[in-house]
Amino acid sequence: MSLLAELVKKVAIEEGFSLSGIAPAAPLRELDYFPVWIKAGFHGEMDYLAKTNDAGELRRAALANVAPWARSVVVCAANYNSATPYSTQCRAPDRGWISRYAFIESDYHDLLLARLRHVESRMVEHIVAEGHPSPRTWCYVDTGPVVERVLAQHSGIGWTGKNACILNQQLGSWLFLGVILSAHALPPDLPAADRCGSCTRCLDACPTQALVAPRQLNATRCISYLTIEQRGPVPEELREKMGRHLFGCDICQDVCPWNRRAPASPDPAFSPRTELVNPLLEWISGMNIEEFRRTFRKSPVKRAKLDGLLRNAAIAMGNSGDRRHLPRLRELAQHENPAVAEHARWAISRLETPPIADSER
Numbered sequence: 331m332s333l334l335a336e337l338v339k340k341v342a343i344e345e346g347f348s349l350s351g352i353a354p355a356a357p358l359r360e361l362d363y364f365p366v367w368i369k370a371g372f373h374g375e376m377d378y379l380a381k382t383n384d385a386g387e388l389r390r391a392a393l394a395n396v397a398p399w400a401r402s403v404v405v406c407a408a409n410y411n412s413a414t415p416y417s418t419q420c421r422a423p424d425r426g427w428i429s430r431y432a433f434i435e436s437d438y439h440d441l442l443l444a445r446l447r448h449v450e451s452r453m454v455e456h457i458v459a460e461g462h463p464s465p466r467t468w469c470y471v472d473t474g475p476v477v478e479r480v481l482a483q484h485s486g487i488g489w490t491g492k493n494a495c496i497l498n499q500q501l502g503s504w505l506f507l508g509v510i511l512s513a514h515a516l517p518p519d520l521p522a523a524d525r526c527g528s529c530t531r532c533l534d535a536c537p538t539q540a541l542v543a544p545r546q547l548n549a550t551r552c553i554s555y556l557t558i559e560q561r562g563p564v565p566e567e568l569r570e571k572m573g574r575h576l577f578g579c580d581i582c583q584d585v586c587p588w589n590r591r592a593p594a595s596p597d598p599a600f601s602p603r604t605e606l607v608n609p610l611l612e613w614i615s616g617m618n619i620e621e622f623r624r625t626f627r628k629s630p631v632k633r634a635k636l637d638g639l640l641r642n643a644a645i646a647m648g649n650s651g652d653r654r655h656l657p658r659l660r661e662l663a664q665h666e667n668p669a670v671a672e673h674a675r676w677a678i679s680r681l682e683t684p685p686i687a688d689s690e691r
């Protein structure tokens with residue numbers, strides 16, 4: 331490993347990242363599927379994923395389409411896991427689920443971007459000190475026109491599991507990723523080997539069959555997409571399958587054997603906010619705008635907006651089988667947002683209609 335690569339990795343750890351590696355800025359065969367994925371419409375309403383460059387090429391289909399000057403990509407990963415139960419262990423009908431990455435203390439975008447910028451500036455300082463020109467660099471945490479997990483795989487951080495998440499042998503899949511694109515070439519690491527083997531637990535456990543094949547996610551069926559990105563009504567045939575998910579979904583990670591012994595992060599920035607772990611549906615469904623802003627000011631949950639969260643809470647209450655939610659649902663059925671009101675009416679009818687016994691089918 332070159333001295334520079336060694337330094338970059340050392341600084342990444344000093345800045346609080348758990349892992350780092352270097353991917354080549356070369357054509358990566360895993361990205362060949364990206365145009366097919368977009369053409370199939372699996373990105374749903376996430377139009378930013380289908381953006382093209384001036385030549386009409388999909389920006390995310392190749393690094394060269396967006397940063398032809400890049401020679402290397404430094405990938406950093408931070409473990410955000412906490413010693414809290416998995417969604418698959420939380421069965422109380424009066425509680426919902428907020429995804430593991432969203433119930434932590436910090437807004438990880440801002441936090442990790444600041445850390446990544448420190449790594450970037452130390453790297454540039456060192457390159458210049460070695461007598462090279464100051465290279466062009468770009469830093470991204472989630473917001474860049476790149477497919478981070480493919481770069482993470484080629485940096486050796488982990489392999490892409492059949493659940494389409496990056497998995498590391500020691501840390502599991504609870505990883506935030508950040509990337510630094512660099513015009514200065516660094517020696518690349520070896521890609522991580524695939525260790526899914528014959529396992530299909532994630533594919534089998536997905537309630538909406540959103541994983542249409544190993545590593546192929548139809549986002550429009552994914553509960554994460556439906557609870558966060560989908561505006562307006564959720565397709566009725568998917569509502570029952572969404573369970574009590576309020577924001578995001580962790581099922582295909584919760585069932586993964588590589589996450590069984592995933593260690594909790596020692597980083598206090600990723601400590602869980604206990605009130606958001608498996609939160610009470612009564613509390614979430616009764617929020618007004620002030621409480622929503624106060625509670626989720628530093629949380630990714632604000633992306634769903636209050637009306638989106640209330641809509642999700644209505645679905646969750648409808649799926650709870652718990653008729654104690656009926657008074658709140660009747661209030662929500664009068665909500666000024668037609669989507670919230672319609673989902674509440676759907677939930678009321680679901681709770682009021684007794685399930686058909688198998689013998690009567």
Ligand code: SF4
Pocket residue numbers: 493535536537538539540541547551552553554579580581582583
């Ligand atoms: S996040 Fe949930 S809905 Fe989406 S693929 Fe995984 S298990 Fe399925």
Ligand code: SF4
Pocket residue numbers: 491492493494497525526527529530531532533582585586587588
């Ligand atoms: S559950 Fe099994 S198949 Fe899915 S990502 Fe984990 S190891 Fe791979």
